[in-house]
Amino acid sequence: MTPQAPTGGSVPAVLVLEDGRAFHGRSFGAQGETLGEIVFNTGMTGYQETLTDPSYHRQIVVMTAPHIGNTGVNDDDPESGRIWVSGYVVREPARISSNWRSQRTLEEELVRQNVVGIALDGTRALTRHLRDRGAMRAAISTVETDPERLRERVLASPQMAGADLAGEVTTTEPYTVRPPEGVPTRFRVAAVDLGIKAMTPQRLAERGCEVTVLPAGAGAEEILGLRPDGVFFSNGPGDPATADAPVAAMRAVLESRTPLFGICFGNQILGRALELGTFKLPFGHRGVNQPVQDVHTGRVYITSHNHGFAVDAPTGGPFETPFGRAEVSHVDLNDGVVEGLRLLDRPAFSVQYHPEAAAGPHDAAEHFDAFCDLMAASTDPSSSSGRPAEPAQS
């Protein structure tokens, strides 16, 4: 148990949406003012992972679960080196932390990282509003108490559509994540960091991958120059329609027939590389309870999601692409959104959701095995390099 921290408690704060709806509450975390696209997350656990997920860059996140911060904050669970959300909206911030791994309270951490948050009663009303009207721009402030004036600043802030944000969250220098002690290195993987979560290279490393994480700007030459057994494109924030450089790099990887795996933003990049469109969902998928079905086996995975954009692809069966036939491998059962792509003539696949979980269920962890299988098949001299991918059918 960490001693009781002073809560923002008595300092008034206001949240204003771009359509003018305002919510009054109390400051939680740092005081000040922040802008961003407001989205809601329905996960009941994993606030620490959510806060540190780079895909939430420039987003104000509303937690639908009312009690947040109960287990405090530790140094093991973050998904990156810092909190990325631009603002945080909760209903009932914990007054104390209670967990054997807790090192400090959530509020202390928000203050330390200067993250502006608000505690307000109407998180459900806010969520319903966003569900009905779509994600939109918003601001939280403890300094500007007039909602109308705050709204003017919201309206002047940039939209998420058209935002190119990977460059803002990516690593500046390449680094390598090696298999843990006792696990022999089987493959070398080049991972393009578009906002990568720490758990992803770790999941690969556990399976014997030595993962070199490259900055978002890495070109084909730099990626393939590592002579990797496989290439990975990560999750990340922003509009995939702006990600021309990663799309070009991925096309070169596909051209080379190096096994390829993408997650989330990486799935959208693959979509674009295959000349499919991407579009912004009304309010996105953010949570840890989304049912995704493998279209071949019928198996349903409960998966972790964090995406505001999706790929527009035909779900009826294989279709032609510049890289041969491809198909939609997974769909979301809630709304039919494309959740996975697979090339039938090249060793490449991607999923829109998060098999690395963190936060969320581990149901889809087998995609990492499938990626390893692809790399094994392509490094196996007895196998042809153009062997179709067989992911996620263990």
Place this chain on the structure above:
Amino acid sequence: MPRRNDLKSVLVVGSGPIVIGQAAEFDYSGTQACRVLKAEGLRVILVNSNPATIMTDPEIADATYVEPITAEMVEKIIAKERPDALLPTLGGQTALNTAVALHDSGVLAKYNVELIGANVEAIQSGEDRETFKGIVERIGGESARSRICHTLQECLDAAEELNYPVVVRPSFTMGGSGSGFAHDEKELRRIAGQGLALSPVTEVLLEESILGWKEYELELMRDGNDNVVVVCSIENFDPMGVHTGDSITVAPAMTLTDREYQHMRDLGIAVIREVGVDTGGCNIQFAVHPGTGRIIVIEMNPRVSRSSALASKATGFPIAKIAAKLAVGYTLDEIPNDITAETPASFEPSLDYVVVKVPRFAFEKFPGADPALTTTMKSVGEAMAIGRSFPEALQKAMRSVEKNGVGLTWAGEPGDAAELLQAVRTPGELRLRRIQQALRAGASVTELHEATGIDPWFLDQMLLLEETARDLAQGRLDTRRLRGAKRLGFSDAQIGEITGKTEEVVRELRYALGIHPVYLTVDTCAAEFAAKTPYLYSSYDEETEVPPGERPKVIILGSGPNRIGQGVEFDYSCVHAAFALSEAGYETVMVNCNPETVSTDYDTSDRLYFEPLTLEDVLEVVRAERATGELVGVVVQLGGQTPLGLARGLKEAGVPIVGTSPEAIDLAEDRGEFGKVLADAGLPAPKHGTAHSFAGAREVAAEIGYPVMVRPSYVLGGRGMEIVYDERMLADYIERNAEVSPDYPVLIDRFLDDAIEIDVDAIYDGTDLYLGGIMEHIEEAGIHSGDSACALPAVTLGKEDFERIRYSTEAIARGTGVRGLLNVQYALASGVLYVLEANPRASRTAPFVSKATAVPLAKAAARVMLGASVRELRAEGLLPAEGDGGTLPMDAPVSVKEAVLPFNRFIDRQGEGVDTVLGPEMRSTGEVMGLDADFGAAYAKSQLAAYGSLPTSGSVFVSVANRDKRNLVFPVKRLADLGFEILATEGTAGVLRRHGVAARVVRKHSEGPGPAGEPTIVQLIHRGDVDLIVNTPFGSAGQSGPRLDGYEIRTAAVVRAVPSVTTVQGLAAAVQGIEALVRGDIGVRSLQEHAAALRGEAG
């Protein structure tokens, strides 16, 4: 995969009577399952001995057998109906055990019946502790270190190895029956001894203690395509050591990080796969070490459970319904989520609220019982509440449990912090209140955590309540303070306590400030998708979600948490009202807070408010409903005393009450006013009086003449009711019931010795009376009607009696102004029909009468309450065109209702049983029904269903009070003729011998073993040498007086599960039952066949 089309008919096995550990939740789950299967076009055959259930309504299944759930009887049903499959996972441990027995005896194979929803291997590996431990090990999980033992010596050796304290868990018992903590050898001998006896396989598990660890549960579902979802996580407020049924529990889990939760989820999924639960639900329990996070998998139930009913209500995910669909072949992704209508059931609900469940106990009914909470479940019911924060939900739940002296309070002085900190070390009914009082008295969260092991986060949330209360006390009750308190769940009454105002003043102030709750939807998805089902809860939150009404609305108030005296039978009537009024064109609005019931299923009514049943909470629902349409009125007659108690307050607030008016309700409760009604109609009542002090009581009793029956006014279930034989006992009674005062008078009635008690349920519309049924009690007057067995049609009454009863009932109905249901209790003594009491509401016998006479009484009553006449309902077909329950043919089949008592659940502080003698205070938890052509067979079935058996051979021990000896001779003689060996104590044996009945004399317990080691009767019982016990109490009934021999005998009978008869009338009935069993011609008949026969005979 779509539904299997090779299945045409399914036998669903219910759970039988309501007992502690297996309660109304199985009516909820069984009803859901039957409806689903029927909607799928399958022929549904149901067996359940409990008539007070919705599931045994004839329209729920195609063939409904209200028969004992024993392997023998179920085999008869299988032989007759030849079902393709048997679904055993929705009827609790009873159904599962029966299915295993039918499998083991080859019955399923013989009749080619497929077990669906579970396979025997999975059931056994889930239930068998050693096998389960192996499974946990295989999936990489941890179990508590343990040893399996089959003898007491093995237990003692194992405990040396594991170190005390150790946990004792008998194999294959339900609700943790027989389990407990042994801190030393003496306790181990007792607990393990009983556990070995209770376990059908004479096996107990001894385990290292994980006392004080955090306790969690996961509810999982798996389909035939191996998809698994976790429906809900539940965290116990009370740490390990208290049975989860007796714990305050919270959903979702509050104090786990994602890593820890996902690890638990992975373990849960691995377990369900490894155990091999084919399809359906399971519940897995975990313990987490608070300092290291070490997770131990405790156990799993491969079936729908109490926790899954709770999880269904907590999330809106209908586990039982979906389990039934999975059992017939569907996969989760093929089943729509009813609540969103657009998304599939293959997902995990996300909650944007907090659910708190609080158990309700009945220790006051068992004064000798040890009230400390252990791993054996002792609660008789539970309430659930939903709020947008833990404090709000906790406060609402404590209100919902509706028990004085248990909830959180700021009235009076808190007491001494040090003493309270000591008291909270022992888990018990009052622990939460004591924690709150300790915080009031200045104890810290750290101190309380150290004393209780309860997670500091929960305790800090309680501290928040305390801080809020202090702030309230400190200043003007302005909007900020009032709203701040309301959002944390403070009731108007509590705010009044803190601020020195009455509840009414607080409410007026609150209304004046415009502070009202809003109603939010339980939508399974934290608002990600729109909800189509109005399943609502209140919160002092931002925006209300009550949809506009379409038709005139009727609010039905439910009965709250189950308790002794107010159980599932009241829920039954509420559900029927919802069905009938919906059919009649009303929009039905249910208010209730009991997660175990059909009434709180989101598709029972048009709208469901999961709310406490207090005046404050109900008035707010009324306000919300009036804001969205026309409210015709509120139904208060059907949910028992809980809604009835709200009638006056509602009426005073201008809320229309439909049916019998609050004035008429009061009139029936008021002895003086009611006496006038009886006098006007010329109906006799036993002499009676009311007293406000001992002096007054002594005077009244002297005038009436002893023995007298004394009781507090306004009670249900005979609470505090006793038969008093002399002045000394009266003084003792008044002393123990110290509340007696001008506000709480005591009622004194002449007690009629040797009277036949008669129970009548009727409907009155202002003009015509429909006599629902006349029940004759088997036990004499003086045994609470809820604990007495009864027969319908009455077995010893004649036509003339029936006419007198009809005349009297109609006179009472007219005189009191009943519109709807009326229950009257009569006593027939020396040819005089005395009126004991009248209750202008649904009675607990309404469902039994409905089934016995094949007439839906509660439905008809609901219609009458809203203005329909008996004549119209006869024309409509809801009531029979002619005749009623008073005109059943004399040769009609006989239905016997028998009460089921929970004595085997309670032990006193010395670790011994509590007395089983029946008295005027109700103590049964549930009931069964036996239906057959004659009384003997029907009674035998009722005993089979309630207690598992009546012997057909062996030895009978007889020891009765002097007054009963004369009536004993004939039935005992008959037993001797049937070949039983008769054992008796000296005095009784002498009487029997003089009548030519050979009886072997056995030593009394008080005499101790004989010189040559001759055993006492208690020892014989423990040795298993006695098959039936007849023991009527000496002196007064219903009290735990000195340790008389009878007490020792009866408690031994409970421990050894030997059938025990405590009244002479009961013995006569038992003999008839034994004769029927010996004849061996007991068959099975469905309610549908019964109804057809009654209609045929009537027409």
